[in-house]
Amino acid sequence: MRISTSIVSVMVAGGSMSFALQHAANQQSDWVPIELSLAESAVTSKPGSEPSPSKSATTKPAPDSGAPQNSSVPTQVSTQDTSAPGANRATQSDSNPPADPTPAAAAQPTAEPAPQPVSKTVVSDVISYKYGKIQISLTATSQDITGIELLLGDASYGRDVAYAALIDATVQLDGTGYGNVSGATFTTEAFKKAVSNALSKL
Amino acid sequence: MRGKLENFHSGFVFALRVVKLAIVIFMTSPKTEVIYLGRRKLVSLQRKQDAVQVLGLILLWVPVLAFAADGGFASLESAESIWSAINRLSALLATAMLVIHIALVARIPWIEGVIGLDKLTHSHKRLGKPILYLLAVHFFASVISYSLIDGSALINAFFYLTQNFLSVTLASLALTLMVVVVVSSIRIARRKLSYEAWYLVHLVSYLAIFLSIPHQYELGSDFLTQPLLQSYFTLLYVFVGGNLVWFRILQPVALSFASSLKVGSVKREANRTTSISISGKRISRLGAEAGQFFLLRVLTKKQWWRPHPFSVSKAPYDEIRFTIGNRGDDTALLQDIRPGTRVILEGPFGVFSESKRTKQHVTLLAAGIGIAPIRALAESLASEPGDITVVYRVTDDSDAALLSEVQRICRERGHYLELIKGPRSQSGSFLPDQEPGERPKPDYARLLDIAPTLVDSDVYICGPSRWSKSAKNAIEKVGVRKEQIHLEEFAW
Numbered sequence: 001m002r003i004s005t006s007i008v009s010v011m012v013a014g015g016s017m018s019f020a021l022q023h024a025a026n027q028q029s030d031w032v033p034i035e036l037s038l039a040e041s042a043v044t045s046k047p048g049s050e051p052s053p054s055k056s057a058t059t060k061p062a063p064d065s066g067a068p069q070n071s072s073v074p075t076q077v078s079t080q081d082t083s084a085p086g087a088n089r090a091t092q093s094d095s096n097p098p099a100d101p102t103p104a105a106a107a108q109p110t111a112e113p114a115p116q117p118v119s120k121t122v123v124s125d126v127i128s129y130k131y132g133k134i135q136i137s138l139t140a141t142s143q144d145i146t147g148i149e150l151l152l153g154d155a156s157y158g159r160d161v162a163y164a165a166l167i168d169a170t171v172q173l174d175g176t177g178y179g180n181v182s183g184a185t186f187t188t189e190a191f192k193k194a195v196s197n198a199l200s201k202l
Numbered sequence: 203m204r205g206k207l208e209n210f211h212s213g214f215v216f217a218l219r220v221v222k223l224a225i226v227i228f229m230t231s232p233k234t235e236v237i238y239l240g241r242r243k244l245v246s247l248q249r250k251q252d253a254v255q256v257l258g259l260i261l262l263w264v265p266v267l268a269f270a271a272d273g274g275f276a277s278l279e280s281a282e283s284i285w286s287a288i289n290r291l292s293a294l295l296a297t298a299m300l301v302i303h304i305a306l307v308a309r310i311p312w313i314e315g316v317i318g319l320d321k322l323t324h325s326h327k328r329l330g331k332p333i334l335y336l337l338a339v340h341f342f343a344s345v346i347s348y349s350l351i352d353g354s355a356l357i358n359a360f361f362y363l364t365q366n367f368l369s370v371t372l373a374s375l376a377l378t379l380m381v382v383v384v385v386s387s388i389r390i391a392r393r394k395l396s397y398e399a400w401y402l403v404h405l406v407s408y409l410a411i412f413l414s415i416p417h418q419y420e421l422g423s424d425f426l427t428q429p430l431l432q433s434y435f436t437l438l439y440v441f442v443g444g445n446l447v448w449f450r451i452l453q454p455v456a457l458s459f460a461s462s463l464k465v466g467s468v469k470r471e472a473n474r475t476t477s478i479s480i481s482g483k484r485i486s487r488l489g490a491e492a493g494q495f496f497l498l499r500v501l502t503k504k505q506w507w508r509p510h511p512f513s514v515s516k517a518p519y520d521e522i523r524f525t526i527g528n529r530g531d532d533t534a535l536l537q538d539i540r541p542g543t544r545v546i547l548e549g550p551f552g553v554f555s556e557s558k559r560t561k562q563h564v565t566l567l568a569a570g571i572g573i574a575p576i577r578a579l580a581e582s583l584a585s586e587p588g589d590i591t592v593v594y595r596v597t598d599d600s601d602a603a604l605l606s607e608v609q610r611i612c613r614e615r616g617h618y619l620e621l622i623k624g625p626r627s628q629s630g631s632f633l634p635d636q637e638p639g640e641r642p643k644p645d646y647a648r649l650l651d652i653a654p655t656l657v658d659s660d661v662y663i664c665g666p667s668r669w670s671k672s673a674k675n676a677i678e679k680v681g682v683r684k685e686q687i688h689l690e691e692f693a694w
Contacts, residue, residue, distance in 0.1 A: 185367070
């Protein structure tokens with residue numbers, strides 16, 4: 001290679017590298033792992049104290065607008081957190097008398113101790129893995145896993161989709177006896193670990 | 203009925219002929235010969251070379267950049283993240299180097315025509331070991347970083363990965379195969395293994411590369427998190443793989459079939475050398491130039507699977523002639539080849555030709571069987587009488603293959619011919635030892651006596667590698683610039 005060409009190459013290489021590093025630095029500041037509704041986790045992290053509201057919301061996927069996107073979306077009717085859109089709508093329908101009877105029924109399950117089995121919500125340890133950290137809260141009766149919420153998890157690069165699928169699969173199969181979500185192998189592994197960790201705390 | 207059959211038969215023959223013609227026309231491009239010389243040609247040749255080399259560097263640089271842009275260098279706080287970064291970076295670099303490694307032997311014409319196949323093969327050889335080292339680093343770093351994340355022992359982490367991911371098992375197998383391939387290459391270099399055995403082992407490396415691809419797509423951190431990088435590598439794989447299959451298998455087979463290449467005539471030359479002419483339809487469209495070489499694959503039961511490189515020893519117009527010295531192994535078998543045997547030619551290759559010439563004067567240096575391409579060059583290089591000096595180094599007259607042809611060409615075209623006879627030098631010089639009484643002269647001075655226009659000429663050297671090296675050293679001492687010296691590696 002001629003000297004002139006190598007000088008130009010080195011300059012281009014240096015320039016591109018500094019550009020890439022700058023890009024990385026910018027990305028780093030934007031890149032915040034999604035920490036879903038801390039207030040919520042504060043509520044649910046007291047296992048046993050008030051289990052019923054969250055149970056009733058997740059165990060009874062109401063057919064109407066009250067809970068249109070059930071277990072896959074963690075922020076749900078279960079709390080008083082008004083910032084979440086789903087919850088907002090639920091409280092609205094609560095206050096309006098002509099609303100459907102189901103949310104109303106959901107609002108007072110504590111009044112009459114239902115024949116349903118008692119469910120419990122536990123929060124798993126923080127599982128760190130290749131791409132970040134995962135923490136879930138898991139709601140279950142003595143037989144069923146009825147709901148899972150993601151408290152901590154990096155949702156970049158389409159992993160949010162993977163979480164939804166993982167939560168669905170876990171709730172449906174009442175366990176982690178499923179394969180990998182393709183393209184999210186490590187995430188799947190970590191998620192399974194979090195689930196079994198939470199189950200062990202039940 | 204019979205008439206119909208004949209009709210059908212002749213129709214079939216006609217169709218076959220059309221197909222063959224189409225193959226030849228589509229796969230070759232006749233060269234229009236305009237010969238340029240001078241400084242501008244030199245600069246443009248260098249530019250092309252630089253471009254190809256820079257392209258290779260870019261291939262290495264892009265994954266590093268992508269890694270940096272993804273924040274690979276930014277978050278190195280824990281031991282785990284450092285090992286993970288080492289793991290990713292070594293994997294990316296090894297992958298890029300493997301792509302280059304294969305591209306070097308894919309015979310991509312626009313690269314080969316600039317660098318030359320011998321130099322490409324040489325770089326291919328040199329890249330083998332570093333790739334293996336990087337792959338080993340990648341292997342250990344991945345196991346270590348996983349065991350750190352998992353908190354398990356190294357061996358457990360390895361078993362966990364191989365048992366849970368089929369693709370990792372395949373990749374581990376691939377790494378083992380690559381170790382075998384590199385070790386066998388080292389052993390062939392030390393002549394502890396036969397060429398044939400090595401050749402078979404070497405084919406395994408393609409399998410190894412194939413086996414290593416799935417785990418990149420299933421677990422490769424950078425592949426999964428950077429779709430752009432994944433597409434980039436996918437495109438590279440497709441491009442290099444496509445070129446490899448096309449230029450190493452499909453094109454030579456199709457062209458040889460279409461022009462019905464076979465051994466035309468076999469002629470014994472001087473002591474232990476034979477000239478073999480390959481004839482075929484539209485053979486001139488193969489586009490060979492004097493000084494280039496082909497890989498000759500003789501389709502006999504014993505030899506069809508291993509090609510050998512031979513230079514054309516005659517300006518290739520209506521036939522392609524090779525002059526082959528008997529050096530044992532397959533060249534011994536080739537001495538007794540029967541006319542009419544089908545062959546497959548891969549090529550033409552090499553830049554040891556008019557395409558690299560930039561000066562009016564030319565000095566051609568040959569030793570032994572190295573005369574083959576030199577004779578072709580002497581016959582066809584554009585020149586005025588007196589422009590070209592041919593130096594032919596032989597031990598004695600009986601050893602001088604093609605001597606009468608070279609003498610005739612030099613007489614007809616007005617070249618100077620210097621025949622240097624004498625036994626091999628004791629000191630390793632490319633010239634014979636001086637007479638005891640003579641005043642001792644350095645090699646370059648003796649060479650200047652023989653070829654006074656040396657400094658201002660292009661020098662083409664072809665012969666055994668030690669001889670060529672000695673000649674090249676002497677020529678560089680005279681002050682001939684590196685770009686003017688063209689050297690064909692004979693053994694590679």
